[in-house]
Amino acid sequence: MRFSSLLRAMALAGAFIGAPVLAADSSKPLPAIGDFFNNPEFSDAVLSPSGKYLAVRLGNKSKRDMLGVVELGTNAVKVVGNFSDADIGRYAWVNDQRLVFTATDKDLAPGDMRYAPGLYAINRDGTGFRQLAMRNGKAFVTNGSTLGTRELLPWHTYLLGQDGAQDSDFIYVQDRDISGPGELNHVDLLRLNTVTGRTSVSVKRPGASHYWLLDHKGEPRLTITADKGSSSVYYRDPATNEWRKLTDFERFTGSGGTFRPLAFGPDGTLYVLSREPKGDTTAVFTYDLNTAKLSSKPLVKLDGYDFHGQLIMGKDKLLGVQHLTDAMGTTWLDPDMKAMQAKIDAMLPNTINLLTLPTHPESPWIMVTAFADIWPKRIMLYNSETQKLTMVGESYPGINPNQMAHKELVRYKSRDGLTIPAWLTLPQGPGKQLPMVVLVHGGPWVRGGSWNWDPDAQFLASRGYAVLEPEFRGSTGYGSRLFRAGWKQWGLKMQDDVADATRWAIDKGYADSKRICIAGASYGGYATLMGLINDPDLYKCGVEWAGVTDINLMYDGSWFYTSDMSEDWKQYGMPQMIGDQVKDAAQLKATSPLEQASRIKQPLLMAYGTADMRVPLPHGTKFYKAVKQTNPNVEWIEYDEEGHGWKLPKNRIDFWGRVEKFLDKNIGASAQ
Structure with missing residues (x-):
């Protein structure tokens, strides 16, 4: 069994x-x-x-x-x-006898949730239960819990996400100072006894810490602070317990600075991410804390990829490196x-x-x-x-691998000569002249995909569609040149990259030029709308969910809807990476789907969550009202209390069922 x-x-x-x-x-x-x-x-x-x-x-x-x-x-x-009224959330071992865990609710959409997960500890044999932190601002009452008379930690206490020494009843937890959605002021680190519930602030932060890194002994040794648009890396000297600044860099663009910290080794070595002189991709180096210098050569360098992964440590040495190229893999030392x-x-x-x-x-x-x-x-x-x-x-035991589609990393040339990676998933059977969905990833400052099983692409392929997912400029993970080429290019060269990928698939014979739909969520939703506007000859239809419809709305928002975009991001990140509201006003107007809604004539499916704080509902309602004036073929879906994407399975199943019917009608078998 x-x-x-x-x-x-x-x-x-x-x-x-x-x-x-x-x-x-x-x-x-x-x-x-x-x-x-x-x-x-x-x-x-x-x-x-x-x-x-x-x-x-x-x-x-x-x-x-x-x-x-x-x-x-x-x-x-x-x-x-x-728990009688919640599910187990995150969990971790404190030591070989004791665990800590949080609470969550898989049956609630984000709009119904208050993210205060609580914190609890118990022995592996079921004894020694103790609640450590409040959940949703109050003690979590459940059958069999014994809170005693001790005061609980506040609701804004969270697990650190690092193992620590795992040789005592103590762990380090985060106490997050939060002033509103998206507004994290600083993070204090508390040393917590998971048996007694007592804590101490054993490390004073050198500034507004947002990130902490434990060393090989499980002690706080490094922190990254934030100050407006800048970040600083500090190291705590074990001999004096004094903080020493190692480097600074721009908080949102990542520009400047010598390195970014990765991990401490068993011998105290600090491993960092940096670039070689004239190099385009990040690699793993060692950093000499005495001389403040990087090693002359990288320890790990991935051809064509920024390093993403982790170091695998043994008791007294580095055992191997787990890394992402087209797929995750491991190099064992x-x-x-x-x-x-x-x-x-x-x-x-x-x-x-x-x-x-x-x-x-x-x-x-x-x-x-x-x-x-x-x-x-x-x-x-x-x-x-x-x-x-x-x-x-x-x-997903219901998935039969023999019925799934293979996924391949391809590369194509943009019209200005930049090499762009893209993921191509072809359904089983003849792989030529297929109806195709161009699936644009969100972010956009993220890596879109890797070689693994992806439910969105596999579902579409199971229904007979080729799926193309371009890693357009602005995407991360493929080097600095591709990433920086996307700054201030929403609706411009970033959009050209998506169109160039589409034409590449047509030229290669994968896609039927008359049966292509563009789709995506968040930034991908924005790119869907701009694709329909800029390249009406390419795209027969569009599907967008949780999509940005106007860049100025990201800045200004709506008085009755809350956004989780921080004021620092709007002041120091967005003007450099997306566009300045004053200096680039003409560009933001020209690349606004909302301003050009009347140009979209193709069938369009739109979906939004009422509790979305990343792209609040007015992005959808304003655009839907505008586009419906000149386009009768627009379908609208609104999911109560969903956020930025669909958490509840019933909504995911409903949404993709509607997508299946929409595609079939416009580029699928029914369209023929």
């Missing part, structure tokens, strides 16, 4: 190990929309520091998610955390780990297999996260003694 089946059945005894992975049955019908857009049935698991225990999230569609602990030597499973990776890859030859090691190993268990472009994430355990793999859980 698979572990995921065991969790659903709540059979909390006996073997949890699953049957061997079988080849998918290609005779199955195509998966339903819910198979793509329901919440994953299994999302994560965390090994204890010794590797003897596994913490997992237990639950199913009809029950609240609970926190369980598996004793890997006996396969015994015990529920240690559960340790020969034993390199040999283990080769064995696991031979057992799972069709997937990327990422290994997670215990921080203080005392057992043979290694966690394996396996995935591919056609295969959603699965979590397994590898026993280094028996050299056997066993299944823990599958994120």
